[in-house]
Amino acid sequence: MDKVCLLVDIDHKGLDQSWSESAEGHRFALTLSYVNKEEVRPMFETGSVVAMIIFSESSNPDTTACLDLFKKYVGPLAEFQAIVSSDPDPEYMSEVFEYGVEKYFLPDQWALEAKNLCDYVATKLQDQDSVEAKAIKLCHNIAYGDQAQINSSQEALGDSYNWDYVAAYVKANALQAVGKFNEAAEAFRSSQNLNKMFRQASNGLGESLLVLGKVDEAIEILERLEKQNPRHVERKANLATAYMEKGEKAKAEAILAEAEALSPDHPRIAEARAEILLVEGKVGEAFKMMDNLRDVGPFFAAKLNEMGIKLSQQGKGKSAMALYKKAHKIVRHELQYKISLNAALACYRMAEYQVALQYLARTEKEFGGPYEKVDKIRAAIRKIMSKATAKQVG
Amino acid sequence: MDFAKGLTPHTVLFLVDKREKIVTLGAVFNKMNYKIISAISLYEALKMIDQEMPHLIICDAIIPDGTAGNLYDRMQQQPLFKDIPVLVLVASKTKEQLGPLKGRKFAGFMLGKFDGPSLMAKVKEILEGHGDISPFFVSSEQCQLPEDCTLAINAKVIGRVGDQMICQSESEVDGEATLLCQPLDKAKGPALLKMGSNVHKAGALYNMFPMNAVRGSGRTWIASLPEINLDHMQGDTEGRRVMYYDPRPERFEQFKKVLSGYDFELVYAGNLQSAAAMIVRESDGSLGCVYLDELPSNSAGIAVKEAVAKINERSRPAVIAWTTSLNAKSTKEIRFIKKPFGLGMLVETMDQAIKSKTNFAEGASVNLEIQYQTPAKLLGLDETGGIVQMKFPLVPGSKLALQHAGLIEMWGGTSEIRIISVMRLEEGSNIWQAKFENLSAQGNKSKYWEKLSKQIGQRMIGESA
Numbered sequence: 001m002d003k004v005c006l007l008v009d010i011d012h013k014g015l016d017q018s019w020s021e022s023a024e025g026h027r028f029a030l031t032l033s034y035v036n037k038e039e040v041r042p043m044f045e046t047g048s049v050v051a052m053i054i055f056s057e058s059s060n061p062d063t064t065a066c067l068d069l070f071k072k073y074v075g076p077l078a079e080f081q082a083i084v085s086s087d088p089d090p091e092y093m094s095e096v097f098e099y100g101v102e103k104y105f106l107p108d109q110w111a112l113e114a115k116n117l118c119d120y121v122a123t124k125l126q127d128q129d130s131v132e133a134k135a136i137k138l139c140h141n142i143a144y145g146d147q148a149q150i151n152s153s154q155e156a157l158g159d160s161y162n163w164d165y166v167a168a169y170v171k172a173n174a175l176q177a178v179g180k181f182n183e184a185a186e187a188f189r190s191s192q193n194l195n196k197m198f199r200q201a202s203n204g205l206g207e208s209l210l211v212l213g214k215v216d217e218a219i220e221i222l223e224r225l226e227k228q229n230p231r232h233v234e235r236k237a238n239l240a241t242a243y244m245e246k247g248e249k250a251k252a253e254a255i256l257a258e259a260e261a262l263s264p265d266h267p268r269i270a271e272a273r274a275e276i277l278l279v280e281g282k283v284g285e286a287f288k289m290m291d292n293l294r295d296v297g298p299f300f301a302a303k304l305n306e307m308g309i310k311l312s313q314q315g316k317g318k319s320a321m322a323l324y325k326k327a328h329k330i331v332r333h334e335l336q337y338k339i340s341l342n343a344a345l346a347c348y349r350m351a352e353y354q355v356a357l358q359y360l361a362r363t364e365k366e367f368g369g370p371y372e373k374v375d376k377i378r379a380a381i382r383k384i385m386s387k388a389t390a391k392q393v394g
Numbered sequence: 395m396d397f398a399k400g401l402t403p404h405t406v407l408f409l410v411d412k413r414e415k416i417v418t419l420g421a422v423f424n425k426m427n428y429k430i431i432s433a434i435s436l437y438e439a440l441k442m443i444d445q446e447m448p449h450l451i452i453c454d455a456i457i458p459d460g461t462a463g464n465l466y467d468r469m470q471q472q473p474l475f476k477d478i479p480v481l482v483l484v485a486s487k488t489k490e491q492l493g494p495l496k497g498r499k500f501a502g503f504m505l506g507k508f509d510g511p512s513l514m515a516k517v518k519e520i521l522e523g524h525g526d527i528s529p530f531f532v533s534s535e536q537c538q539l540p541e542d543c544t545l546a547i548n549a550k551v552i553g554r555v556g557d558q559m560i561c562q563s564e565s566e567v568d569g570e571a572t573l574l575c576q577p578l579d580k581a582k583g584p585a586l587l588k589m590g591s592n593v594h595k596a597g598a599l600y601n602m603f604p605m606n607a608v609r610g611s612g613r614t615w616i617a618s619l620p621e622i623n624l625d626h627m628q629g630d631t632e633g634r635r636v637m638y639y640d641p642r643p644e645r646f647e648q649f650k651k652v653l654s655g656y657d658f659e660l661v662y663a664g665n666l667q668s669a670a671a672m673i674v675r676e677s678d679g680s681l682g683c684v685y686l687d688e689l690p691s692n693s694a695g696i697a698v699k700e701a702v703a704k705i706n707e708r709s710r711p712a713v714i715a716w717t718t719s720l721n722a723k724s725t726k727e728i729r730f731i732k733k734p735f736g737l738g739m740l741v742e743t744m745d746q747a748i749k750s751k752t753n754f755a756e757g758a759s760v761n762l763e764i765q766y767q768t769p770a771k772l773l774g775l776d777e778t779g780g781i782v783q784m785k786f787p788l789v790p791g792s793k794l795a796l797q798h799a800g801l802i803e804m805w806g807g808t809s810e811i812r813i814i815s816v817m818r819l820e821e822g823s824n825i826w827q828a829k830f831e832n833l834s835a836q837g838n839k840s841k842y843w844e845k846l847s848k849q850i851g852q853r854m855i856g857e858s859a
Contacts, residue, residue, distance in 0.1 A: 085734060086734065087733075087734060088734055089645065089648055090645065090648040090649045090651075090652045090653075090737070091648055091652065093652070093736060093737040093740075094652045094737055096736070096737075097736060097737040097738055100738070101736065102735065102736020102737065102738050102739055103736065104734035104735065104736065106734065109822050112822040112823070113822070116823075116824040119824070131609075160611075162614060163583070163610065163611045163612070163613040163614045164609060164610070164613065193617070194606075194613060194617070195606040195607075196557060196606055197606045197738050197741065197742070198606070227654075227655040228652070228655030228656060229652070229655065
């Protein structure tokens, strides 16, 4: 598959007509692909994108949405991305730096600069042992693969996470994806120590601490980052959730209002709103809101699992199953196996053993191989089923 | 093979009948950054040619002890000099003037009265006809030398100040360069260093690298370097006061807000005159650094430079200036950053500028010997050294080691070079070329080149055999 450098047209100032002419005469080491903002996600989903150049003169929510997609599908590779802008203002610089991006191309020089960028990216990726090549593979596996593939590409990082902040960051993401939140927090912390300017590691650490219930520590980190850039919607959503967890609803609402003012349609805002409803016990309203969510992160996924377990343990198995069905549809790909496992447990508690076995099979598939917890539950179910059969025979 | 225009500094020999002519011609040529040498006799000229191996000779048709024809004939007798172009100044189309020029292949003629612009145009045409390089240049391919080589600078790590790694070396490093830091202690891993800056203190040169930008396994030992901040600057905003000049006040307000998150305190100067006044007023060292949105070469820009120069070295704030010029080169007084740039770059540059004021020169040192290395391509050799090509600039004046097995053998075991000039291959390109001189080539150039040419010849025979 060709490796692609996206040319994302946010400004719509005639780039669709002029880009191929500007690129003429240059030899690009990657395939250039012009896209408008609607085409960005599908292009990332092809798995072929390795570099991105965004044509956006000034701050725009679509720009950060593209940077978010790059982070998810390609990785935290700031040097593989650039912005075309003649005079970025400080707030714009600050927003983009949230993703580590520092390359700005002047509009009249973009083609030559893009050639240099493509050369750089291609050289890095030619070396399969480079941290960048390994990071892309790992991010790809987190986005599409199963737990076994995530683990294997995490192992391929070797000891590079001890000395490379990108490696430490992607390792943390992988650990988070396989549910090891304590270890993920440590890896985020290590990435942050290796590069104190790498804000994605600090954001990741804040989110991990939130999942671990270390709310005060999470707030301290997120507030420090807020001071440096108060225009990052995702962090605001995390901060609002953290304050809600602490019981400071007014503060949480105020922060969410700020986030909404910046980007009203950002999916993390709806997610945070649903989280707040759940914390308040407004389950029905939260359920309604969940219909509009997708790619839900580890904190909300953990909350949904926690609530499902509680319902199941209280004997409200059917409600738990309804929750899990919805949750499975909206959480990130790599978090689905846990929902399936909890659904299997809920069925087990309801003595719906055949359905439980089906959920266990799905868990195994999503996990990508044998999973100890699945084996234990399956063994328990089989024991009960064989006893029941023996009883019937007797 | 393409070469950056103006990369090779040309030596031009004037052979004229009167000293006054040299004054006139010299004034025209000095502007072009040519090295001018002169002679007023054939005898003197031949000595000069042997010593300096000029890239062009501008010669009067008639000289006190001969003619341009005599010069040409003498040069043809010497294989080393026969390709040096000769441009003849012919005062009039008389038999006396034109006679001695017949039957010889001169590079050109300038007829009639002295005409500066026409002469310059002709000179440029002749030199560019040679690819704007030395007429003696021989490519690596012709020499049968592999192109791949490594440029290395010996340095030692002395410690860190905050998040800046401090090294000491004899060479300045360019902020755009990516350097491989290779410790001599093989137990320590290598690291990639970026965004280097240079500080001169107490007669020594220090290179600073932000630790946040360091990649590679060497990051592990770099993380444990000892702190050598003798001034015990506290965190927060102490010592992080930045004088900021931007003609757009609204932009200042935005930067003030953003940079306060990184503990910088910005104070505003509305124009360059008030910036200069503030620099003098706050010469007690309270300014961590000075940040200028532009630094024009007019009187206002000069006033700022003078204000900075007035402050004693210990209290003097480092100056950071934005530029859109591709040719702006940082000096030890002013660091230029090319527009547009990212926030991290700005924060790290300001941090470096502020930390460069620290009294680390007197601090204890870990004295860890390292080498900065960078891969390069040896394009070829000439009478003073040669040309290398890299993916980022080097700093002119830097002393480096050119590690290339074949070349070191030809140079008799030495590898020390000095960078003379550095240029982009073409505007916007990420390919840079550097003209270097071999330190062992100093002195009589023809002796050096003759010896080297013989070795090149032997090498070519050896390879073909």
